[in-house]
Amino acid sequence: MRCPDGCTVGRLLVLAAVAGSPGPLAEVLALRDVDGPSAPGTGEVVVRMVASTVNPSDEVTVSGAYGSRTSFPMVPGFEGVGVIDAAGPGVPAAAVGRRVLPLGSAGAWQQYKRLDYSWCVPVPDDLSDEVACFAYINPLTAVAMVERFCRPGVRNVVVTAATSAIGRHLAELLTDRGVAPVGVVRGTPGRTVAEPSRWRAVIRTNEPGWRGQLRSVIGPHGVDVAFDCVGGGVGEEVFTLTADGGVFVHYGLLSGTPLSAECLTGRTDVHVELFRLRDIVQKDGGQHLSGLFAPVFESLRRGRLRTAVGQRIGLSELAGHLKDPAAGSAGKILIDPQR
DSSP states (O other): OOOOTTOOGGGSEEEEEEEOSSSOHHHHEEEEEEEOOOOOOTTEEEEEEEEEOOOHHHHHHHTTTTGGGOOSSBOOOOOEEEEEEEEOTTSOGGGTTOEEEEOSSSOOSBSEEEEEGGGEEEOOTTSOHHHHTTSSHHHHHHHHHHHHHOOTTOOOEEEESTTSHHHHHHHHHHHHTTOOOEEEEOOOTTOOOSSGGGOSEEEETTSTTHHHHHHHHHOTTOEEEEEESOOHHHHHHHHHTEEEEEEEEEOOOTTSOOOOHHHHHSOSSSEEEEOOHHHHHSTTTTTTHHHHHHHHHHHHHTTOSOOOEEEEEEGGGHHHHHTSTTTTTTSEEEEETTO
């Protein structure tokens, strides 16, 4: 359903995946026909979504974890790519027809998204929709963290959730700097780290004595930089092994269990960074986004920081797909919002 330039889409019904209330994503998400966006106002555009995906950040947001800045019903989806179909006053006429990453808010799980043009990052012509769709959450986070925290001389690096997409990206970027990280994984059957040669060692937390193995691999010096997106007991163990003057970067909570206050306050010799991508993306209203994405796009252009796609589904299939226990076990899903 294409919106002609300058139309009022509000008279049309469009598909959207809507979370009606906070809760587990698979339980509260439903496909609905909703009013499409009205004609864009000053500085605004209407983007026709052509691809999107699902990330842990979507699940956390829908769970109600950010109650102070989340209202329901809501359309989730922080990552995707689309085409500007209509532009309001103050937006360059040449913007219409451009492919963009529409950032700054959720809403990628619908056929059209209305937003300020300042939050639209132009996608290079030589990157496909499938590649561009995954340029944001994991690649940008990995690039920003490695650039910020892996100063020259860093050698002992630990990455938790090493089989994840961002774990792969971190290993790739660290390899470029001559660093082979130590990976920590749950040991889920059928899941292994990509490119094992990039890793100095992989520790499986489902094996007896894994803590001793981790300590042995790290050695007496300790961890220079730890990238933890798990939290819980695994995160705390890695924290205790961080060297004096080292950096512990906590950027996710896949275990669902926060790090204890005692863990974080028990040592003053470790620099703790609670890294949030939204802090660097939203710090100036989107004005710096093109510069942030430049190294990501260049890496993607060279075939690096790519994301493996497991399944391709239509938006109409998303709610049912998320109820499947095996969903996401073999790579990311690629959603076509137009079907």
